Amino acid sequence: MSLLTVKGLSRHYGPLKAVDDISFSLEEGTILGFIxxxxxxxxxxxxxxxxxxxxxxxxxxxxxxxVVDAPDQVRPLLGYMPDRYGTYDDMTVLxxxxxxxxxxxxxxxxxxxxxxxxMEFAGLTxxxxxxxxxxxxxxKQRVALGRTLLHDPRLLILDEPADGLDPRARIELRELLKAxxxxxxxxxxxxxxxxxxxxxCDTCAIIxxxxxxxTGPVHEVLQRTAGTTPHTDLQLKLHGxxxxxxxxxxKAERLLLEQPLVKDVSVEGASVRLKVELQPGVAPTxxxxxxxxxxLLRVLIAADVPVCSFQPRExxxxxxxxxxxxxxxx
Amino acid sequence: xxxxxLSERLAEAAGPIVVKExxxxxxxxxxxxxxxxxxxxxxxxxxIAAAEFDRxxxxxxxxxxxxxxxxxxxxVEFFVIPYSAFRAMTRExxxxxxxxxxxxxxxPRRIVRGKVASALAQGLLYASAxxxxxxxxxxxxxxxxxxxxxxxxxxxAWSCLWVCVGVAAATQAESRIxxxxxxxxxxxxxxxxxxxxxxxxxxxSEEGGRLLREQASFRAFCAGLIxxxxxxxxxxxxxxxxxxxxxxxxxxxxxxxxxxxxVLFALVAGAFxxxxxxxxxxxxxxxGEVCGCIYLSVAGVFAISEHDGFPPAFAREPGWSKPxxxxxxxxxxxxxxxxxxxxxxxxxxxxxxxxxxxRVLLAAPMFVVLYLSLGVLLGRLTPLKVLTEPVSTRFGVxxxxxxxxxxPMLLSLMVHGRANDRDLNLLSPLLGLSAINNGDxxxxxxxxxxxxxxxxxFLAWTVLAARDTERRT
Numbered sequence: 001m002s003l004l005t006v007k008g009l010s011r012h013y014g015p016l017k018a019v020d021d022i023s024f025s026l027e028e029g030t031i032l033g034f035i036x037x038x039x040x041x042x043x044x045x046x047x048x049x050x051x052x053x054x055x056x057x058x059x060x061x062x063x064x065x066x067v068v069d070a071p072d073q074v075r076p077l078l079g080y081m082p083d084r085y086g087t088y089d090d091m092t093v094l095x096x097x098x099x100x101x102x103x104x105x106x107x108x109x110x111x112x113x114x115x116x117x118x119m120e121f122a123g124l125t126x127x128x129x130x131x132x133x134x135x136x137x138x139x140k141q142r143v144a145l146g147r148t149l150l151h152d153p154r155l156l157i158l159d160e161p162a163d164g165l166d167p168r169a170r171i172e173l174r175e176l177l178k179a180x181x182x183x184x185x186x187x188x189x190x191x192x193x194x195x196x197x198x199x200x201c202d203t204c205a206i207i208x209x210x211x212x213x214x215t216g217p218v219h220e221v222l223q224r225t226a227g228t229t230p231h232t233d234l235q236l237k238l239h240g241x242x243x244x245x246x247x248x249x250x251k252a253e254r255l256l257l258e259q260p261l262v263k264d265v266s267v268e269g270a271s272v273r274l275k276v277e278l279q280p281g282v283a284p285t286x287x288x289x290x291x292x293x294x295x296l297l298r299v300l301i302a303a304d305v306p307v308c309s310f311q312p313r314e315x316x317x318x319x320x321x322x323x324x325x326x327x328x329x330x
Numbered sequence: 331x332x333x334x335x336l337s338e339r340l341a342e343a344a345g346p347i348v349v350k351e352x353x354x355x356x357x358x359x360x361x362x363x364x365x366x367x368x369x370x371x372x373x374x375x376x377x378i379a380a381a382e383f384d385r386x387x388x389x390x391x392x393x394x395x396x397x398x399x400x401x402x403x404x405x406v407e408f409f410v411i412p413y414s415a416f417r418a419m420t421r422e423x424x425x426x427x428x429x430x431x432x433x434x435x436x437x438p439r440r441i442v443r444g445k446v447a448s449a450l451a452q453g454l455l456y457a458s459a460x461x462x463x464x465x466x467x468x469x470x471x472x473x474x475x476x477x478x479x480x481x482x483x484x485x486x487a488w489s490c491l492w493v494c495v496g497v498a499a500a501t502q503a504e505s506r507i508x509x510x511x512x513x514x515x516x517x518x519x520x521x522x523x524x525x526x527x528x529x530x531x532x533x534x535s536e537e538g539g540r541l542l543r544e545q546a547s548f549r550a551f552c553a554g555l556i557x558x559x560x561x562x563x564x565x566x567x568x569x570x571x572x573x574x575x576x577x578x579x580x581x582x583x584x585x586x587x588x589x590x591x592x593v594l595f596a597l598v599a600g601a602f603x604x605x606x607x608x609x610x611x612x613x614x615x616x617x618g619e620v621c622g623c624i625y626l627s628v629a630g631v632f633a634i635s636e637h638d639g640f641p642p643a644f645a646r647e648p649g650w651s652k653p654x655x656x657x658x659x660x661x662x663x664x665x666x667x668x669x670x671x672x673x674x675x676x677x678x679x680x681x682x683x684x685x686x687x688x689r690v691l692l693a694a695p696m697f698v699v700l701y702l703s704l705g706v707l708l709g710r711l712t713p714l715k716v717l718t719e720p721v722s723t724r725f726g727v728x729x730x731x732x733x734x735x736x737x738p739m740l741l742s743l744m745v746h747g748r749a750n751d752r753d754l755n756l757l758s759p760l761l762g763l764s765a766i767n768n769g770d771x772x773x774x775x776x777x778x779x780x781x782x783x784x785x786x787x788f789l790a791w792t793v794l795a796a797r798d799t800e801r802r803t
Contacts, residue, residue, distance in 0.1 A: 052429060054577045054641045068643050071578045075435055086427045090354055102346035103434035108338075147430070 009058035020210040033201035034190035041210040050080035079148030089133035104151040122146040138169030198317040232289035239306040347444020372463040390472025397535040407489040408524040415449035416496030438574035477539040487559035494566035501573025582653040597672040612677035619673040623694040633658035635720030639801030656794040666695035696783035703790035704730035
């Protein structure tokens with residue numbers, strides 16, 4: 001049985017449908033990336049899951065308990081981290097975590113053990129006596145994550161946790177989340193940084209204008225969004241700089257567009273991205289994409305285009321997101 | 331038991347919010363400054379008093395110095411501590427840390443209790459610093475211990491009331507502009523409460539002892555004031571918890587229960603006083619009801635500006651406890667009716683059959699219903715509704731009161747050359763009640779006010795009922 005089951009969830013504010021009939025589920029030990037543009041309904045959904053808001057329709061069950069009918073039973077099972085860290089500036093890290101441990105009714109030695117283990121896990125032990133106001137964004141975010149872990153929840157709901165973090169802090173957060181999933185916790189995470197999500201998420205849900213456009217394991221969503229027509233994406237980089245590179249890029253683009261299998265070509269900096277697609281009705285044979293790539297490379301070399309790298313490009317969540325969404329906001 | 335173990339036990343018993351708030355409060359600069367100033371001030375005044383007492387051995391210096399000590403303590407207890415409590419809750423709202431607290435399972439009511447308890451604990455610290463000096467004033471002659479004790483009890487109740495009001499006010503505004511307005515309002519109220527409290531303390535230190543000994547009515551007044559302050563503090567703290575409640579929690583139940591209990595208690599207390607007084611003038615019932623109506627109109631502004639409808643999760647709750655402005659409006663009208671019936675009965679028991687008293691007793695709640703209903707209509711049907719709830723209705727009541735006061739006065743000024751013409755000010759919330767006492771036409775005036783209250787009350791009920799059905803989400 002799934003730890004979290006969301007069925008037909010809707011939240012309307014008058015005529016505005018912030019969340020419109022969305023359904024998905026989440027197993028223990030998995031990380032679900034909640035993807036969508038601003039105003040898509042991610043935070044509203046997360047607030048409902050965290051018992052902070054009530055749905056207009058639909059049901060949300062966490063370990064079989066309804067977040068609407070039994071919020072008090074659900075809260076001990078979840079840890080919610082909003083997009084604002086919510087720390088008290090005039091408390092030290094240790095005081096802050098100790099305060100929340102008390103609020104979670106942890107007592108005596110058990111409380112101390114739990115606070116120590118959370119600080120250890122989040123790498124906060126050396127900062128125990130530092131005021132939270134003096135911490136960097138990344139460290140504040142660790143403190144906030146530590147707070148959500150104090151009562152050992154089974155589901156973590158993290159709203160834009162990587163927002164505003166520097167690359168190192170993001171990588172460290174990614175590792176922490178992977179470790180939490182390895183401990184068996186289910187993690188629901190929203191983020192705008194799709195490359196981040198694609199590296200840690202097992203499943204994803206893409207939402208726009210309150211509607212769920214795609215959901216499931218990441219590779220399945222990628223397959224589905226890639227479409228039914230057999231195709232491959234390639235990326236080539238050219239050598240050179242200035243006007244010479246400009247000319248070479250234009251030449252490569254023109255040559256590639258003349259080839260029958262090339263569907264789409266786009267130039268980004270010194271790279272050219274292209275989509276190679278079989279014609280409708282043509283059955284793909286094993287190795288057709290490699291053959292096509294070799295043929296295209298030959299054409300470019302023969303035309304004296306300075307190719308320095310030519311490789312297939314893996315589809316990622318960014319592609320899926322751009323394919324599925326239409327950039328609409330409400 | 332070691333000191334660490336004892337403090338740990340105390341902390342466990344007090345609860346996490348109290349521990350946190352006291353810790354933060356004691357660490358704050360404002361505590362160090364005011365605690366230091368209070369202590370130094372009291373010490374200097376005590377030295378001066380000792381020197382003066384040395385010179386004039388039989389002089390009764392007690393009341394004068396008691397007034398000074400109580401004044402100093404009053405500034406801290408009536409202003410600094412309630413304002414600190416207000417700021418603490420405001421910060422919790424602004425930083426949205428209250429959401430995290432609610433998720434721990436503490437619940438809004440426990441959060442509010444924690445905030446209030448920690449403010450009172452800080453108040454106790456200040457009071458304990460000042461206590462030896464207050465006691466010292468007893469040895470300066472001229473003031474007895476019961477007076478000191480009653481004054482301290484009154485101060486404690488007054489401080490508790492304003493702490494709760496401060497905490498409640500901090501939970502009311504959502505927007506930045508709203509918060510700024512509330513901030514100014516709270517500052518104004520606390521200044522007024524401090525000045526009023528210190529002025530009363532000054533009067534009390536001078537006359538309190540004598541009045542307490544000689545007049546039963548003054549003793550009843552002091553007891554009533556303490557009970558009113560404490561029960562209103564309870565209502566305000568329930569209001570604060572309601573302001574912090576999530577949509578998944580019933581925000582209406584607590585304040586409604588508190589308000590109902592308070593009104594019932596006031597009626598019982600009124601009956602008890604009437605029984606003690608064994609008859610007497612019914613003016614007490616009239617004053618009590620007018621004060622009660624003013625109080626209920628303030629409470630009513632918050633009650634009727636609740637959101638319309640209720641989330642489906644509350645469909646199974648009994649009708650009276652379901653959230654929604656409609657039910658609060660009905661409860662308020664019910665409480666006003668109950669209060670009026672009680673006061674009429676009290677006036678009758680006190681042996682008063684005077685028509686003028688009965689008219690005032692009947693008219694006062696009608697004015698409340700009339701202006702609250704106008705507020706509902708203005709806030710929910712006119713362009714004011716763009717402000718959304720609860721601001722629109724609160725603003726609606728304000729507009730109704732201002733227009734209801736100013737327009738008749740201006741008309742009166744233009745027609746008769748004076749602003750207080752009774753005929754034109756019949757429906758004025760400021761001057762209307764005095765017109766009811768206007769001999770011959772009093773009955774007619776009462777009927778007019780009653781008809782207006784009934785008509786607009788019915789309209790407001792219709793509007794609220796329609797919106798309640800429409801917005802049950």
